Amino acid sequence: MDKIKKVYSDEKIYKKLLEDNNLTIEDALENEMVINMGPQHPATHGVLRLVLRLDGETVIKVVPELGYLHRGYEKMAEDMSFIEFIPHTDRLDYTATMCNNVAYVLAVEKLAGVEAPPRAQWIRMIIAELSRIAAHMIAIGTFAMDVGAVTMVMWTFRERERIQEIFDRIAGARFTTSYTRIGGVASDIDDEALKMIKHFLDTFEPGLKDMDDLMLHNRIFIERLEGIGVLTKEDAISLGVTGPNLRASGVEYDVRRAKPYLFYNQVDFKVPTYSEGDSLARYFLRGDEVRESVKILYQCLEKIPNGEVLANDPKKVLPHKTEIYTKMEELIHDFMIINHGINPPVGDTFFSAENPKGELGFYIVSNGTGYPWKMKIRSPSFCNLQAISKICEGAMISDVIAIIGSLDPVMGEADK
Amino acid sequence: MGLEAKLTQDGFITTTIDAIVAWARKSSVWPMPMGISCCAIEMIAAADPKYDIARFGSEVMRFTPRQCDLMIVAGTVTYKMAQVVRRIYDQMPDPKWVIAMGACTSSGGMYRSYNVVQGIDQFLPVDVYTAGCPPRPENLLNALMTIQEKISKTRARDFQDIIPQKLELINK
Amino acid sequence: MDIKDLVLQTLKENFTDSIIEITDFRNDLSITVKQEKLFELAKFLKENENLLFEMCKDVTAIDWATRKNRFTVVYHLYSFKLNFNLRLKSNLETEPYQIQSVTPIWQSANWYERETYDMYGIEFINHPDLRRMYMPEGFEYHPLRKDFPVLGIPESLPLPQKPE
Numbered sequence: 001m002d003k004i005k006k007v008y009s010d011e012k013i014y015k016k017l018l019e020d021n022n023l024t025i026e027d028a029l030e031n032e033m034v035i036n037m038g039p040q041h042p043a044t045h046g047v048l049r050l051v052l053r054l055d056g057e058t059v060i061k062v063v064p065e066l067g068y069l070h071r072g073y074e075k076m077a078e079d080m081s082f083i084e085f086i087p088h089t090d091r092l093d094y095t096a097t098m099c100n101n102v103a104y105v106l107a108v109e110k111l112a113g114v115e116a117p118p119r120a121q122w123i124r125m126i127i128a129e130l131s132r133i134a135a136h137m138i139a140i141g142t143f144a145m146d147v148g149a150v151t152m153v154m155w156t157f158r159e160r161e162r163i164q165e166i167f168d169r170i171a172g173a174r175f176t177t178s179y180t181r182i183g184g185v186a187s188d189i190d191d192e193a194l195k196m197i198k199h200f201l202d203t204f205e206p207g208l209k210d211m212d213d214l215m216l217h218n219r220i221f222i223e224r225l226e227g228i229g230v231l232t233k234e235d236a237i238s239l240g241v242t243g244p245n246l247r248a249s250g251v252e253y254d255v256r257r258a259k260p261y262l263f264y265n266q267v268d269f270k271v272p273t274y275s276e277g278d279s280l281a282r283y284f285l286r287g288d289e290v291r292e293s294v295k296i297l298y299q300c301l302e303k304i305p306n307g308e309v310l311a312n313d314p315k316k317v318l319p320h321k322t323e324i325y326t327k328m329e330e331l332i333h334d335f336m337i338i339n340h341g342i343n344p345p346v347g348d349t350f351f352s353a354e355n356p357k358g359e360l361g362f363y364i365v366s367n368g369t370g371y372p373w374k375m376k377i378r379s380p381s382f383c384n385l386q387a388i389s390k391i392c393e394g395a396m397i398s399d400v401i402a403i404i405g406s407l408d409p410v411m412g413e414a415d416k
Numbered sequence: 417m418g419l420e421a422k423l424t425q426d427g428f429i430t431t432t433i434d435a436i437v438a439w440a441r442k443s444s445v446w447p448m449p450m451g452i453s454c455c456a457i458e459m460i461a462a463a464d465p466k467y468d469i470a471r472f473g474s475e476v477m478r479f480t481p482r483q484c485d486l487m488i489v490a491g492t493v494t495y496k497m498a499q500v501v502r503r504i505y506d507q508m509p510d511p512k513w514v515i516a517m518g519a520c521t522s523s524g525g526m527y528r529s530y531n532v533v534q535g536i537d538q539f540l541p542v543d544v545y546t547a548g549c550p551p552r553p554e555n556l557l558n559a560l561m562t563i564q565e566k567i568s569k570t571r572a573r574d575f576q577d578i579i580p581q582k583l584e585l586i587n588k
Numbered sequence: 589m590d591i592k593d594l595v596l597q598t599l600k601e602n603f604t605d606s607i608i609e610i611t612d613f614r615n616d617l618s619i620t621v622k623q624e625k626l627f628e629l630a631k632f633l634k635e636n637e638n639l640l641f642e643m644c645k646d647v648t649a650i651d652w653a654t655r656k657n658r659f660t661v662v663y664h665l666y667s668f669k670l671n672f673n674l675r676l677k678s679n680l681e682t683e684p685y686q687i688q689s690v691t692p693i694w695q696s697a698n699w700y701e702r703e704t705y706d707m708y709g710i711e712f713i714n715h716p717d718l719r720r721m722y723m724p725e726g727f728e729y730h731p732l733r734k735d736f737p738v739l740g741i742p743e744s745l746p747l748p749q750k751p752e
Binding site: 495496498499502506526529530531533537538539540541 | 724738739740748749750751
Binding site for chain 1: 452455458460461464479492496504528529550
């Protein structure tokens with residue numbers, strides 16, 4: 001019993017909160033008070049815990065407490081080969097599984113010096129953008145639900161469900177896809193799936209318009225969010241915020257534009273930005289991004305070439321499953337890669353890709369064996385969450401919910 | 417409909433208290449969505465228009481444990497979170513049931529690591545385990561139906577000792 | 589002029605003695621700096637008008653297990669002006685493993701350094717709030733050190749009792 005108390009005492013957190021103030025526990029009504037929000041709270045998007053110091057309803061200080069979903073990815077990554085880690089990337093940002101798959105394999109490919117064939121790269125772009133739409137649908141829906149519009153989450157999930165069906169067709173799993181491979185993708189995308197995507201895009205626009213009509217002509221929604229949780233440009237940069245949250249503060253930084261990977265330099269798209277930096281701007285920006293993704297997807301469907309989906313590099317890329325069962329050499333290569341890994345050269349690389357939440361980076365240190373010596377995941381939600389204590393100061397307690405919703409953290413990758 | 421038809425014919429039915437209580441209980445199971453990680457998204461998907469958990473009388477997801485009788489533990493439970501999960505379970509009124517949704521909660525799943533509890537049955541009594549990582553919404557609905565089946569077999573007097581026992585514990 | 593040359597030249601002009609090693613692997617520029625000069629150099633990188641590395645993307649460490657300088661602290665910086673990623677490294681030479689915190693320069697380093705402290709037990713001097721990030725207070729080990737097993741140490745973390 002003593003041990004439990006020792007480990008779970010929050011002394012340090014409370015001490016931090018009690019610094020330089022006149023809080024007394026005896027008379028809570030007369031003085032400032034400390035309340036605890038989460039980790040089991042419907043609006044904290046998972047298991048985020050905030051300890052708030054309040055003066056009446058005004059927030060004076062916020063101390064976020066993380067680690068309730070710390071699963072030890074980085075430690076596990078050191079214990080498994082590069083290929084084995086692909087399914088784990090699904091569960092990082094579990095709203096946008098395909099984006100994580102793509103970012104991870106691109107990071108390993110950069111380290112190992114492999115390049116996927118063009119068709120595979122176009123497929124990766126298609127699935128990443130579809131995944132981005134799915135993630136933003138969750139972000140928009142749950143955000144609206146947090147501030148009271150429950151209809152929205154039903155509508156956005158209806159659209160998301162259609163994307164899941166496409167994933168089901170492409171990868172064989174609706175949620176945890178693990179679709180990409182080092183040097184390509186697991187299987188080719190068939191015409192039926194492309195047709196499904198086309199159909200989805202054609203019918204998605206009216207649905208999006210309905211959502212806009214519901215929310216943007218809604219005075220309650222607008223007034224609830226306007227001017228709430230303002231994050232200035234300087235703070236955003238200094239706090240390391242990336243993704244939609246950074247662009248809503250007026251910085252035009254998108255990894256797809258700044259350091260183009262895949263074929264993002266061959267498609268035409270805008271990087272939407274807002275200058276207000278408040279919760280409403282962050283909401284609008286996600287809607288705009290979804291429209292840009294639709295635009296990119298149309299171009300991808302037009303430009304996707306025919307050809308192979310796995311690179312021809314037998315020492316580093318897994319062969320097709322059908323060939324393993326019929327050809328001796330492929331069987332040996334498959335055996336070697338699975339058992340000994342892909343053995344990238346000694347060195348360290350950092351690769352980052354634009355995810356729905358921000359910039360997802362992988363810093364991999366290789367010592368020449370099939371297992372990474374170290375893998376650091378630079379997760380966007382973790383950095384975005386850091387802004388909470390800054391922007392919640394001086395807000396009302398009910399606005400804290402709106403601010404968390406607008407920052408849209410996913411604890412799976414924030415806690416790793 | 418069966419029941420209504422009977423009522424218009426005869427105006428009364430004969431049954432046992434046990435049966436009618438169990439029937440009422442199983443038809444309105446209020447879940448406590450303990451959404452921790454990935455499975456939470458599929459749990460929300462089970463409530464969306466396509467899968468529609470409302471068909472089973474369980475659309476009332478209550479985020480306060482005081483109003484719930486079914487806890488759906490959806491997601492990886494870490495050692496830090498285990499204390500919280502247990503505390504929330506303790507706050508739920510009896511009778512209560514637990515679904516371990518997904519591989520992580522059932523056995524630790526793919527997370528063989530230092531901070532993940534290898535199966536929540538180490539600190540919670542689990543009624544139904546659901547396979548999958550994460551389980552599809554259909555699978556969660558299946559788990560819910562299994563729970564309903566289990567509830568329909570209970571008798572009212574199965575739970576009558578619980579409250580005196582609790583009082584005893586408090587007095588101690 | 590190439591951005592890499594610009595960065596290197598500007599740094600060499602001002603910090604000739606403190607740069608130990610420069611590597612360029614897969615187009616990632618990486619500079620190893622002396623431990624005691626790191627803070628100064630980081631401040632220079634942020635404030636120099638030609639460079640303006642305004643964003644600190646990541647702070648982490650590497651545990652080399654058997655090497656003489658066991659830990660290397662790694663910083664990833666980004667400059668909006670140059671659109672360039674730079675990696676700074678610094679080897680920690682002796683126990684206790686300590687290094688100057690860069691939180692006064694970049695606010696984002698606050699949580700990264702807490703995470704590094706939690707995972708590797710490296711102390712950051714002058715950090716405003718050096719607590720554990722993920723693991724509970726009172727946990728005695730540092731999980732990402734190479735001598736810590738993946739499955740953890742039994743009974744180092746408590747579980748609640750199962751109810752009857």
